Every structure is written in structure tokens, then in C-alpha cells.
Amino acid sequence: MAAQLDNNPVLETPVLIIGSSMVGMTLSALLAKHGVAECLTIEKHSSTAIHPRAALFHPRTMQIYRELGLYEAMKAESYKHYDELAGLYAVETLAAQDFGTWMKDINEGLEDISPTPRMFLTQQMFEPLLREHATTHGARLQFSTELADFQQDAEGVMATIRDVETGAEQRVRAKYMVACDGNRSLVRDKLGIEMKGHGLLSDSVTIYFRADLSRFVEGRYNGVIYVNNAEIRGFFRLDKTGREGFLVVNTAGKQGTEESRHPGKDITNERASEILRAAIGADVEFEITLLSPWRAVCDVAERFQVGRVVLAGDAAHTVTPHGGFGGNTGIQDAHNLAWKLALVLQGKAGLDLIDTYEAERWPVATKTVNQVFERYIIRTAPELQTEDLEMEEEIPEPWLELGYQYHSRALTTTGLPKGLVATDPASSKTQAGTMARHAMLWTTDPKADEGGNWESTEPKPVADFLGHGYVLLCGHKAVDWVRAGRSINGGSKSEGKRLPELSVHRLSPAIANKAFYEQYQMTPQGCVLIRPDGFVAWQDGAAKEHDAQGAWALQPEDKLRDVLESILCFTPARSALSGQESVKSKL
Structure with missing residues (x-):
């Protein structure tokens, strides 16, 4: 719906969602399911994910997508690329003797406590399924569009959005705005909300490559393979053929040195090739297709809400990939928030119901951040485990997931x-x-x-x-x-x-x-x-x-x-x- 304000057209929407990755799109799909259609979700990128990125979906997350009717399609797509009995392994190199397993079967014991299992499925494979579902059910997704500015008052939010290709701007009036715009959230920064936690752990890098690693993988590993040797600490995420995946590098070089904590800084193809060879442990031909540096942090926002603006996903809490908690926690944010927004907008709940989102999700996010930090130290950077380091005792995955x-x-x-x-x-x-x-x-x-x-x-x-x-x-x-x-x-x-x-x-x-x-x-x-x-x-x-x-x-x-x-x-x-x-x- 368009309205007029100061002689300029204003687009009206119940909820404006900033960011259309998994969390933003899931929120839009859930809002549509609860009867709040025509919410606008904007995304600065031109399409859904083009790289694998997130891959492990937790049982609670799969329950959510089961509610949305996506479970069977996700399972079918997953089993094209991963076996049901995928696990988490620890090795010196792919070619060397393994150290053992963190989790031999990611679904062992789950059948008695969840109707849905854990599942490996990359973001690249999943987001098109989610996009089709959301748009079919009335959600409005607008790609190549970014947030330029916003102000809020007691009744809602006035935002200016911009087409990243043409520069054309549009004003949008929304009752609520939800920031799903990632760990470098523009919305969070403008609200003046600080991130607290464990700070920078490393300047990491993800190395995307093509290679035939089948002889190291088939019949041996399927899922996530942690690598820890004198040159590289991180993990492979490979499919069951050993021909598709990537290597996440958290630290590289002499273990315990300051330099080893910054492999992603000024990374080159030559240096990435050295790291990849050290992780494989054998002479294998490969082609590096992309280097993606990123900051490994385990932090949580001080607040999840200011007035009519709410944070969700990485904008509210950021973790390393250890255990796959980042995307899953964000999706569960969306699940907690969607029905509350719907009931308030439909006049079936008091306005204060929205406040309970922060009250419920902030403690869970904080606990998750601390638990992922513990997993990062144990699995990737044990040299940081000193007497002075404050670290929670690890609790089992099902406790955090269900x-x-x-x-x-x-x-x-x-x-x-x-x-x-x-x-x-x-x-x-x-x-x-x-x-x-x-x-x-x-x-x-x-x-x-x-x-x-x-x-x-x-x-x-x-x-x-x-x-x-x-x-x-x-x-x-x-x-x-x-x-x-x-x-x-x-x-x-x-x-x-x-x-x-x-x-x-x-x-x-x-x-x-x-x-x-x-x-x-x-x-x-x-x-x-x-x-x-x-x-x-x-x-x-x-x-x-x-x-x-x-x-x-x-x-x-x-x-x-x-x-x-x-x-x-x-x-x-x-x-x-x-x-x-x-x-x-x-x-």
C-alpha cells in the first residue's frame, strides 16, 4: 500500500525486515503463515546465497521448517549430498590417521526426544527452497536493495531504502522493523547497541576450492572434519563424494603465536594453497575458487530491542561456526518473534508482548555464545586454555538445541x-x-x-x-x-x-x-x-x-x-x- 507524506510516496508495510538471508526469509515466511502477509524484506545482494556457508541444521530448526512444510524437500536435497549417518571428526590431515570423533552419528539418541533429526544442507541449496515458499505464501522479498536510513516514533518506523544498482530511493513506513542484517549490522550501530562477549578470537578465512578428495573421504568421513596440525587449525566441510566443500581456517602457522591468529589478513592464493596442502596432507591437484576472510567472534548484543526496532540473527549474536549454532539460533529468534508480531498487529495481544522476545531470547543467545566459545577453544585453539581463561563447562548439544x-x-x-x-x-x-x-x-x-x-x-x-x-x-x-x-x-x-x-x-x-x-x-x-x-x-x-x-x-x-x-x-x-x-x- 502506498501513502503520501510531504508530497512523496511512502510504501506502507506491517513489518520491514532488513536482510533476506536465512533468518530474514524465515521470519517473512513465518509472518505470512501467521496471517501477516505483504511484509517487505530487503536484501542488498542480488540473489540468495551463492556459496555453501551454513550447513548443519539442528533438530529444533528442522521442527520449525516442518511446521512450514519444507521438511521433506530439505531432507530430499540433503540426502543427495550427505549421508544420514554424517558425523564430526578430528584428524591431523585428511590423508593421515584420524584422532577420533566429536560425534560419530549426528542423530544418535535423537529419535526419542525429537520428531526431526539434525541435517546437513548448505545455505546455497536451501535458500532457493525457502525463497519460493515465502513468496508463494505472500511474503515480499526485494533484492539489490539496502537500508539507507531510518527514524522511529511511538507508532512505528520510517525508513529510506535504496536500489543498489540505480541509487533510486523509496520511503517505507512500518509498524515494526526487524534487523536481520548480519554481524556488521547498520541498524545495530545506528541504535548505539554494543556487542559484549569474548571479542576477536581470530581473523579467519574460508577457502573455497575444487578438488577430488574422494580417496580420503569415501567410506571414512562424511560431514565436518576438524584438522589440527603444526600448520593449520580449522575444519573441512565436504559432501559424501569428497568433491564439494570448503576449508575453514581459524589459525595457521606456529601454534600459540599472535601471527597464527590472523590467517585471513592479507590472504593470497599462494598462502591459501600452502594452508590447503597442509590440511589435505597429500599432493593433490586443486583450484581455489574464492577466499572469504571473516572475523571469528563470540559476542552478544547488549539489547535486542529499542522501541519499534528489533534485532535478530547475527545482528543480535555472533558466533564461530563450531557446532553450527549461528544460523540455527537466528532462525529460532525468528520463530519466537513472528507469532508475537502477528498477534500484536492483529490486536490479539498487548504491545508489551513484543518485549518478551528480548526477555526470552537474550539469555539463550548468551548461553549459546559462551558454549560456542568453549567449543572453539577445545576443538581449534587449545593453546588459549590458560588458568586465567574464564570458560563454561561444556554441556551436550541436545541441551542447547532442545x-x-x-x-x-x-x-x-x-x-x-x-x-x-x-x-x-x-x-x-x-x-x-x-x-x-x-x-x-x-x-x-x-x-x-x-x-x-x-x-x-x-x-x-x-x-x-x-x-x-x-x-x-x-x-x-x-x-x-x-x-x-x-x-x-x-x-x-x-x-x-x-x-x-x-x-x-x-x-x-x-x-x-x-x-x-x-x-x-x-x-x-x-x-x-x-x-x-x-x-x-x-x-x-x-x-x-x-x-x-x-x-x-x-x-x-x-x-x-x-x-x-x-x-x-x-x-x-x-x-x-x-x-x-x-x-x-x-x-
Whole structure:
């Protein structure tokens, strides 16, 4: 939609997204899914990624793309280039004896805690799939376009965007602007937000090349291969044929020297060839196609939001590639933010719901930054591990990928210890503030009456119920909660507040549901409310609450309505229901 302001045309959009790499495009696709179409996403480059770059997708990220309907296409593309049983290896050189493995099978043990596996797929292969999906569903992506300037006020953001080829400028008015513009974020710099953390670890370089390394790879390595010898410390990312990939170089030369920390500075093809030969460990013909220097840092922004402008992805947190956490953490930022923006823009939540994005994602990003720093030191630069170095103890990948948890007023997290960011998803119970843990679920037919119609549907993973809106899962004896959810969906308003519709499901009395009840700490009379991003917002174990005298304290519909108004930030910052302090007090 175009408007007029000061006699100049102004393009209006609900959300302006700066940067159309994986994070920006994912946000645009998620917004479209939640009913906010025609958001504008701009990208200074002329196309999607032309180099492999990010490659390892975590199980949580694959759950997100499963919700978007991209999972099968991604899996098919991945298995053209990588085996299912890919791993993380450690070698002196490709041709030499290996040291061992960091992870022999990247999906070992995941089947019990996630409906989706880890997957290798390069950005170059993936982004065209994502672009087609986003544009097909109403997202507007504009390439060869950069942000020139912006100002914000209490109602939104006025931005000036520029065509990088012609120099033509256009003004854009948006309710919100999300900066997905990378680790050198123009938006972050203009807002005056500093990055804090571990600082510059090395001036690294990625060497893209063509070569036939099949005799070193086939039947031996598939995935990521860490190299550590007297000349080079970094890793290969190769496909299963050994003919496609690149070498990331973190340090080169005499280990522990200051000079070794800057292999990307003034890099030449001649020097890159020496490094590549040292990493391969054999006389092999190769052709270097590109040298891409970059700064290896593990830092997090002091803030993720200023007014109507929000940071996501590398603009908010930057890490080295160790473990593949960079892109995955950014995609999960987008997943947390999209539904909140949608509900606020649709008038189904209070404006303060956007503030809970920073409250929830900043602790997770900080924990991730510290954990990637630990992996960088252990896997690539052990010489930096001195007595004076402050470094967290490494926690397993699943804890960071599936076990992170949130504290904010968008959740009733009274049962979670404050400050706890990640836990073991295989052993910990599901509760408000945690991800909805993987479990199989038998439910009644949606058309069943509230009485004794117990025709069970086919069992499905909990993930199949999630991703589109709030979900209320009710025990098989929780008739009152079923009625409460359906009544709220009947269209009645609470003091003018328009609540989002609930997807209400009732469990069948199948014995097989016992595992779900135990995992979710529910009784057959109870219920659990799950947010659009798959996090548990609230739980109740009984059909009704009693006060000390035995009278009904709150009817189920009233209770459920009060919970929704609280976690959707329609109520003041401190709620008697949740006992939550304001978001800002937690930062």
C-alpha cells in the first residue's frame, strides 16, 4: 500500500525486515503463515546465497521448517549430498590417521526426544527452497536493495531504502522493523547497541576450492572434519563424494603465536594453497575458487530491542561456526518473534508482548555464545586454555538445541528455577517455560461430543498439533477445560479484548497416553496450554480450583481467560496469576 507524506510516496508495510538471508526469509515466511502477509524484506545482494556457508541444521530448526512444510524437500536435497549417518571428526590431515570423533552419528539418541533429526544442507541449496515458499505464501522479498536510513516514533518506523544498482530511493513506513542484517549490522550501530562477549578470537578465512578428495573421504568421513596440525587449525566441510566443500581456517602457522591468529589478513592464493596442502596432507591437484576472510567472534548484543526496532540473527549474536549454532539460533529468534508480531498487529495481544522476545531470547543467545566459545577453544585453539581463561563447562548439544527454556511474562514459569537456561531434554519434565517435549499422543475425534465418544484418532507426535496458534491439550476426563476452550472460541470478548482462537484437543483414555501424562505432569482432569512457538505457556492439573473453604475459586473459562490475558500482556506487568515481574526487571 502506498501513502503520501510531504508530497512523496511512502510504501506502507506491517513489518520491514532488513536482510533476506536465512533468518530474514524465515521470519517473512513465518509472518505470512501467521496471517501477516505483504511484509517487505530487503536484501542488498542480488540473489540468495551463492556459496555453501551454513550447513548443519539442528533438530529444533528442522521442527520449525516442518511446521512450514519444507521438511521433506530439505531432507530430499540433503540426502543427495550427505549421508544420514554424517558425523564430526578430528584428524591431523585428511590423508593421515584420524584422532577420533566429536560425534560419530549426528542423530544418535535423537529419535526419542525429537520428531526431526539434525541435517546437513548448505545455505546455497536451501535458500532457493525457502525463497519460493515465502513468496508463494505472500511474503515480499526485494533484492539489490539496502537500508539507507531510518527514524522511529511511538507508532512505528520510517525508513529510506535504496536500489543498489540505480541509487533510486523509496520511503517505507512500518509498524515494526526487524534487523536481520548480519554481524556488521547498520541498524545495530545506528541504535548505539554494543556487542559484549569474548571479542576477536581470530581473523579467519574460508577457502573455497575444487578438488577430488574422494580417496580420503569415501567410506571414512562424511560431514565436518576438524584438522589440527603444526600448520593449520580449522575444519573441512565436504559432501559424501569428497568433491564439494570448503576449508575453514581459524589459525595457521606456529601454534600459540599472535601471527597464527590472523590467517585471513592479507590472504593470497599462494598462502591459501600452502594452508590447503597442509590440511589435505597429500599432493593433490586443486583450484581455489574464492577466499572469504571473516572475523571469528563470540559476542552478544547488549539489547535486542529499542522501541519499534528489533534485532535478530547475527545482528543480535555472533558466533564461530563450531557446532553450527549461528544460523540455527537466528532462525529460532525468528520463530519466537513472528507469532508475537502477528498477534500484536492483529490486536490479539498487548504491545508489551513484543518485549518478551528480548526477555526470552537474550539469555539463550548468551548461553549459546559462551558454549560456542568453549567449543572453539577445545576443538581449534587449545593453546588459549590458560588458568586465567574464564570458560563454561561444556554441556551436550541436545541441551542447547532442545532443552533451552524461557522466563518472561508471556509464560507462567513459576516452577522453573530463575537463571536456569538449558537442561537435559531427555530426562527433564515438560512444564511452563520449556519446549513441548516430544511424545506420541492419542486424541479423540475432533467431532466427538463432550461425553463418552472415545473414537481415537491415529497417534501423532505432539509436534503435529503445534505451530499455528495456541493449543489447549486436555486430559480425557477434563470436560470442563474442553468446554472452556470452546467457549473462548465462541467469540465472546473480555472487556473488549480480542483473544486468539484456541486449537482444543482432548486426549483419549488410551493406556498409551500414560507416557504423555507423566512427561507433561498432567492428570486426566488437567490441561496444558502451548504457545504458537511450541513452548508450554501454562499447565493445570485439575478441572477446577477450590479455595480454602472448598468453594470454586475460579470457573475453568474464567481461569483460562485470565491466563490468556496475562500471558498475552493485556494485563499490567505484574500478574497475580503468574507471579511474574516485569520483563525489564529480568534483563
